[in-house]
Amino acid sequence: MSIHRRTLIATIGAGAVGSVAGCSQFGSGSNQADGDGSDGSDGGNGGQSDSEDAQQPGVAGETLTLTTTTSTYDTGLLDAIHPDFEEMYGVTVDAVAQGTGAALETARNGDSDIVMVHARGLEDEFMRNGYGINRRDLMFNDFVIVGPEDDPAGIQGMGSATEALTAIADAEAAFVSRGDNSGTHTKELNLWEAAGTEPGGDWYQEIGAGMGEALNNANQQGAYTLSDRGTFISQRSEIDLVILVQGPIEDGPEILANPYGVMAVNPGVHGNANYDLAMAYIGWITSPGAQEAIADYQMNGEQLFFPEAVSENPDFQQYVPQGWSSDSSDS
Amino acid sequence: MPLEPVVQLLSTFLDLPFRDGYVWSIIYVSLYVSVIAVTLSTLFSIPVAIVMGFTDFAGKQFVKSIINTGMGFPSVVVGLVVLFAVSNQGPLGPLELIFTKEAMIMSQFVLATPPITAISLAAITGVDENVRDAAHVLGGTRLDVALVVLKEARYGIATAILAGFGRAISEVGSVLIVGGNITSADGISKTRTLTTAIQLEARQGRYETAMVLGVVLVALVLLVNAVVVRLGDREVRP
Numbered sequence: 001m002s003i004h005r006r007t008l009i010a011t012i013g014a015g016a017v018g019s020v021a022g023c024s025q026f027g028s029g030s031n032q033a034d035g036d037g038s039d040g041s042d043g044g045n046g047g048q049s050d051s052e053d054a055q056q057p058g059v060a061g062e063t064l065t066l067t068t069t070t071s072t073y074d075t076g077l078l079d080a081i082h083p084d085f086e087e088m089y090g091v092t093v094d095a096v097a098q099g100t101g102a103a104l105e106t107a108r109n110g111d112s113d114i115v116m117v118h119a120r121g122l123e124d125e126f127m128r129n130g131y132g133i134n135r136r137d138l139m140f141n142d143f144v145i146v147g148p149e150d151d152p153a154g155i156q157g158m159g160s161a162t163e164a165l166t167a168i169a170d171a172e173a174a175f176v177s178r179g180d181n182s183g184t185h186t187k188e189l190n191l192w193e194a195a196g197t198e199p200g201g202d203w204y205q206e207i208g209a210g211m212g213e214a215l216n217n218a219n220q221q222g223a224y225t226l227s228d229r230g231t232f233i234s235q236r237s238e239i240d241l242v243i244l245v246q247g248p249i250e251d252g253p254e255i256l257a258n259p260y261g262v263m264a265v266n267p268g269v270h271g272n273a274n275y276d277l278a279m280a281y282i283g284w285i286t287s288p289g290a291q292e293a294i295a296d297y298q299m300n301g302e303q304l305f306f307p308e309a310v311s312e313n314p315d316f317q318q319y320v321p322q323g324w325s326s327d328s329s330d331s
Numbered sequence: 332m333p334l335e336p337v338v339q340l341l342s343t344f345l346d347l348p349f350r351d352g353y354v355w356s357i358i359y360v361s362l363y364v365s366v367i368a369v370t371l372s373t374l375f376s377i378p379v380a381i382v383m384g385f386t387d388f389a390g391k392q393f394v395k396s397i398i399n400t401g402m403g404f405p406s407v408v409v410g411l412v413v414l415f416a417v418s419n420q421g422p423l424g425p426l427e428l429i430f431t432k433e434a435m436i437m438s439q440f441v442l443a444t445p446p447i448t449a450i451s452l453a454a455i456t457g458v459d460e461n462v463r464d465a466a467h468v469l470g471g472t473r474l475d476v477a478l479v480v481l482k483e484a485r486y487g488i489a490t491a492i493l494a495g496f497g498r499a500i501s502e503v504g505s506v507l508i509v510g511g512n513i514t515s516a517d518g519i520s521k522t523r524t525l526t527t528a529i530q531l532e533a534r535q536g537r538y539e540t541a542m543v544l545g546v547v548l549v550a551l552v553l554l555v556n557a558v559v560v561r562l563g564d565r566e567v568r569p
Contacts, residue, residue, distance in 0.1 A: 065430060070534065074531075074534065074535050078516070079514075079516045079517075079518070080516075082516035083516045083517065086515075086516060092515060093515075093516065094430060094511065094513045094515075094521060095513065095516075096430060096511035096512070096513060097512065097531075109418045109419055109420050110418070110419030110420060110424075111418050111419050111429045111430070209534070210534040210535075211534075212533075212534045212535035212536040212537075213533065213534050213536065215536060216536040216538075219536075234535075235535065235536050238536055238537070239536065270419060272419055272424075272427070
């Protein structure tokens with residue numbers, strides 16, 4: 001009993017010192033000077049009375065700012081899996097849902113600790129500029145071209161996404177573009193380029209809005225649009241659009257694959273980035289447990305994301321910009 | 332059937348697809364941010380309006396037109412400016428204010444101050460010249476005169492504060508940028524307000540729930556207006 005009391009008093013003392021120091025890292029130092037009882041890793045989160053909490057990692061009580069894309073957030077995936085991480089480390093994850101472009105820009109300004117996005121080209125640029133490090137492939141789903149059921153451009157079941165877009169352009173059927181520099185918008189522009197078609201004219205509408213709004217907009221005017229499968233599934237019950245061309249999940253063209261990556265903000269560029277916690281997050285979300293949770297996440301009875309971090313094969317390309325090789329002079 | 336949408340709205344309201352405490356927490360954040368921002372704006376604006384109402388100085392018209400222009404600042408632009416200030420790269424970067432309520436208070440302060448100053452100023456200058464003269468004649472000091480004028484102008488000033496509050500709580504552009512529209516994973520708001528929650532619902536195409544939250548927002552503003560008017564009335568009694 002007396003040992004318990006000593007632990008309690010030591011913990012409270014350490015907590016008081018920690019909170020006076022106002023910073024968990026310094027708090028843990030003075031903690032050790034206090035001597036016995038707690039193990040010194042408690043830090044600013046001190047003051048809890050049982051010794052089990054005194055074993056909490058030094059990051060406890062900190063906040064991880066994650067900028068991500070609307071598709072991971074709006075589908076409810078992050079809210080579903082984050083409690084596990086928050087509990088494990090005693091931390092809070094602030095998920096800010098922006099487009100991929102905005103999410104990376106926020107990280108460039110040093111305003112987030114970690115990014116989870118889906119536009120490999122933009123991610124590579126982010127890494128090459130030195131802002132992002134320790135990239136991992138996280139999960140994937142695919143893009144789908146959706147449109148009205150009567151399908152005025154006749155693209156239903158086409159095996160090629162580029163041919164489908166060309167058909168839409170030829171028919172001058174209404175097409176809604178995100179126009180917001182998001183991952184989906186980037187993919188759409190890449191597809192137009194691959195199709196060799198320059199979209200333009202009244203039928204092509206850039207609306208500068210999120211995926212949900214784009215789907216609604218397309219729904220209301222009976223237009224085509226490109227959507228990630230996750231957002232489309234989560235919204236399917238509210239709209240009349242149907243999937244006309246789909247990606248690799250249903251054996252469609254590989255060009256419609258939609259891989260998500262996660263990477264930490266480089267603490268060498270932004271010294272205030274919470275690098276420790278960002279790496280803890282990457283470790284957690286690429287672990288078999290969290291990957292399973294991603295696979296188990298369903299909406300309307302359908303799986304939205306397919307984990308790909310756990311693999312027997314070493315995929316070195318996930319750590320570096322695509323096409324990078326140590327032999328080339330490119331760095 | 333004009334009643335049908337109302338009934339539909341009510342039934343969605345009773346059956347909101349939100350977790351426990353979600354709606355209350357965003358109402359709390361909305362009020363917390365806007366009330367503090369408007370209080371600070373008022374503390375800043377009223378003295379400015381008094382000084383401008385009672386003194387003449389060169390360039391007064393110019394200052395006035397700047398304030399009036401401020402009433403038309405787009406909130407997104409204010410959000411961007413505050414973002415640059417509080418971003419890690421900005422002058423206030425070390426304070427780590429990005430994605431916090433404090434940053435949202437800053438941007439709403441910037442938005443609410445011009446209308447509060449301008450309308451208060453109009454109310455103060457609108458007080459009849461005779462009232463000031465009478466106060467002077469009765470032997471009042473400058474302070475006494477100011478108090479009398481303020482008392483006469485109190486309705487206008489209350490209107491000014493309400494206008495500022497209306498601007499603050501209903502704007503979405505700047506709080507979205509500097510606040511980040513964050514909730515914790517258990518659905519408790521950190522920087523999500525009613526307006527950004529509405530924006531989020533609309534983004535996902537859930538227009539009905541967005542509408543319901545809009546109704547909550549309007550009801551909230553109505554409530555605040557009623558409270559302020561009530562307080563204003565009470566002060567009239569001698």
